[in-house]
Amino acid sequence: MTSENQQVCIGMLVYDHPGVMMKVTGMFARRGFNISSISVGHSERPGFSRITIMAEGDQATIEQIIKQLHKLIDIVKVQHLEPSRTTMRESALVKVLVKDNNTRQEIMTLVDIYTGRVIDVTSKTMTLEIVGTQRKVDSFIELISEIANIKEIARSGVLALYRGEETITLD
Amino acid sequence: MRIIIGTDIIVKLLKDTKNTTLFGYPGGAIMPFYDRIYGDADIRLILVRHEQSAGHAADGFARASGRLGVCVTTSGPGATNLVTALANAYYDSSPVLAFSGQVSTRLIGNDAFQEADVVGCTMAVTKQNYQVKDVNNLGRVFKEAIYIATTGRPGPVFIDLPRDVQGAECTIPDPIPEKVELASYNPRVFSKGAALQIKRALDILFKAQYPVIIAGGGVALANASKELEEVVNLLRIPVVYTLMGKGVISDDHPYVLGMIGMHGRKRSNFAVSEADAILALGTRFSDRITGDLSQFPGQPSAKVIHVDIDTAEIGKNVPVDVPIVADLKLALQEFLEQVKRRLADAKNGVLSSWWYKYIKELKESSGIPDASRPGKTGRIIPEKIMFELNKILQTDDIVVTEVGQAQMYSAHYLNIRKPRTWISSGGLGTMGFGFPAGIGAKVAKPDSQVWVVAGDGSFQMNLHELATVKQHDIKINIIVVNNQYLGMVRQWQELLHEKRYSYTCLGCKDGRYFPDFVKLADAYGLEGVRVDKPEQVAGALAQASRSDGTFVVEIMVEPESNILPMLQPGGSLNTFYSRRREQKSIYDWYCRLPRTEAEQRGYKVERIKKEEDDVAVFFEDES
Structure with a gap:
C-alpha cells in the first residue's frame, strides 16, 4: 500500500451532460485524490466528451481512482493510459517580457530548437507556443525562465490516445 | 392510462413498478405532482412533518421490504432537508428514489424563491442524480433512476423536477421507453x-x-x-x-x-x-x-x-x-x-x-445478564431493557434503532433472527433516523411489530413525527432509553477526556429533566408510560406491544452507564476498554480456550480465569 507516488494518465469517455465535469472533479476532491491536469472536449461521437486527467498517487490510490471513476454512471469508459502504449501531448502558451534584441534572439533560437512558434510579438512582449510531451513543455519553460521574465503561462493539460488500433470508444 | 403531461408519466411509472407508497411533504414547486395524485386511490402518500423524515421513512421502507423507497418534496428547503436522508441511504446502500420540485426552467439560475442547486447539493451523496428540463426526457429519466437505485449496489437517486416540466405536455408519442439503455452502467452479477x-x-x-x-x-x-x-x-x-x-x-x-x-x-x-x-x-x-x-x-x-x-x-x-x-x-x-x-x-x-x-x-460465558438490580444511582441498567425486550421479541418483529448508546446496546444484545428485521444507521450514524425509519418499516410490514429503540437525544431530533403516526394510525413501539445525556459522546468524554462533559448533558443542573416524554406522547394523543424500576420494564414493554396505537415507553436509566467493551479509538481489535475502565488485552480470552488448544497456538496460559459477567462491575463500589 505504500508504494511510491507516480503520475498516471487516465482517459475517459463520458456523457456530454451538464454537471459531468463536476461529478468527476468532485469525486477527486471528496476522496482526497490529486489532479495535476485535466482536459475536456468533444469526442468523435456526438453526445459524448473525452476527458484526460493526469493524477498522482501510489499504486493503491491510483487503483481506487480508476475504480471510483468507473462507478460514476455518467462515465462510459475509463482506462489507465500506460506511457508505453500511449501518445501524449500538451501545449502551452508562454508570454515573456523582452528587454532587448539580444534576449529576443535567444528566445527565438530556443523556440526553434523546441519546434515551437512565436504567435504574438510586441515591442515589450513575445507569446510563444509549444507543443509536446509534458516533459518537453516543462523543460522549455524552465529554459525560457532562465533567459527572460515569464509574465504568464497557460497550459492545456495533457491529451492522450492509445498508440495503434487500441481505443477508448463505444463499440 | 393516457399520458398527456409530465406528472402522468411519473404516476404511470410508479404504478407500473408497484411503487405506490410514497413519503413526502408538499410545497409550491411540487404542487402539480401533488395535484395529480389528489384522490388517486392507488397512491398512498404518508405526510410526514419534516422532509428529512420523508427520506428516512423511504429508507426504512426500503430496508424492511427490500424494495424501492420513494419520497417526494418541494424545492429549496424541502429538497435541502432531504440531503441528510439521502446521505444516510447512500452510505448504507439503500434503494431510495427522491424527487423534488424545482422552480420553473425559465427561473433556474436566477436565485428565485425557494430555488436551490439541489443537484449540486446531492451530487456527493447519491448514486446518480438528474435535473429534467424537457418533459420528453422525463420517462427515460424516471425509468433509469428506478433501475439504478435498485440494481447492483443499491443506493439513492435524486431527480430535480422543475414546476413547468411537471405540467408540460409531451410532444413525442411514447415518452416512456421500453427498457433502460445505459452504456455506462452494467451492474456486474457473476462471471x-x-x-x-x-x-x-x-x-x-x-x-x-x-x-x-x-x-x-x-x-x-x-x-x-x-x-x-x-x-x-x-x-x-x-x-x-x-x-x-x-x-x-x-x-x-x-x-x-x-x-x-x-x-x-x-x-x-x-x-x-x-x-x-x-x-x-x-x-x-x-x-x-x-x-x-x-x-x-x-x-x-x-x-x-x-x-x-x-x-x-x-x-x-x-x-x-x-x-x-x-x-x-x-x-x-x-x-x-x-x-x-x-x-x-x-x-x-x-x-x-x-x-x-x-x-x-x-x-x-458472555451472555446477556439479567441486570435486575438498579445501578449505583438507583436507576435502571440499560442491559435490563435488552434482556426484557429479547424475551418478547418475535422473529418477525422489526427493531429500528436511533444512533448512539441505545443503538449499540441493541446491536450488542438483541437477538435478531431474520434479515431486514434490524434497521440501523450504520455509515452516516444519523441521529433522528430511527423514528421515521420505523414509520417506513411499519408501512412496509404492517403485520410486524416495530420497535424503535432510541436515546433521549436521538429521539428529540425527529420527535415531531409523533404527529405523523397519529394522523396515519401507524403503530410503533418506541422505547426511549433516557439517561439525560448524549450518552455516547458523554461516554467518550468519560473515557478519553477525564469526564469533562462538554455540552452533553441534556437535563437541568439541579437534576430536573425535560421533556416529559409521556406528556409529550399525550399531547399528540398517544399513550405512554414512564418506567423507573427494573421490575416495571417487562410490564411496560408488554403494554406497548398490546396497545392499539404508537406507544412511548420512557425508561429512566443510569445516567453514566457505558456501553462496553469499546475499542480505543485508533486502536486495534484487541485493545479495548472493558467494564473495569481499563484497557484489557484479548489475552484474557485465550484463557477461555482449553489449556491444550491455547498452548498449541503458542499462548502462555498462566491462569484459567473465571471472568465475572461484564455487567457485574456496575454493582461494585466505585472505591
Missing part, C-alpha cells in the same frame, strides 16, 4: 472468473484452522441469508457480523458470535484478531469494523477473501488475497456447490477448522 476465485477461496478455507466469516449488510441486500447459513453449516466457520450485517444470520445460530468492531463483542473481535482466514461477505471494512488498519487483520499471515458487488470496495481499506466481484447470492450459491463437491470426496481435502467447537462455551 466465470468469480467461480475460479471461489475455488481459490475454498483452497484457503479448507486449510484454515481458525477461519471466520464477516457478514455485512450486503448479504441482506442480496437476499442471500439462506445461502450463507448453508455455507456456514457445511464449512463450520464461525460468523461475526457488522452493524449492517446484524440479522443476516440468526443470532440464535450456534456458530454466530455477534457484532465486531468498535463496540463489537469481545469474543467477535477476538475471533477476527486470531483468524488465519477471513471470508468477508458484503462488507466494506469501514474504520468502525477494522480498528487500526495497520494492525488488521490481527494475524499478518491471515488470508483475506473479499466478496462484494462493488469493485471499488475491494482493496479500498484492506489488502485482499482473493478478490471476488459478484452478486453475493450467486457467489454463495457457487460456494455451496463447490463445497458440496469437495466434501463428497475426501481426496479433495478435509476441513481443518477446529475452533468452532468452543463457540458454545464462548457464547455462554
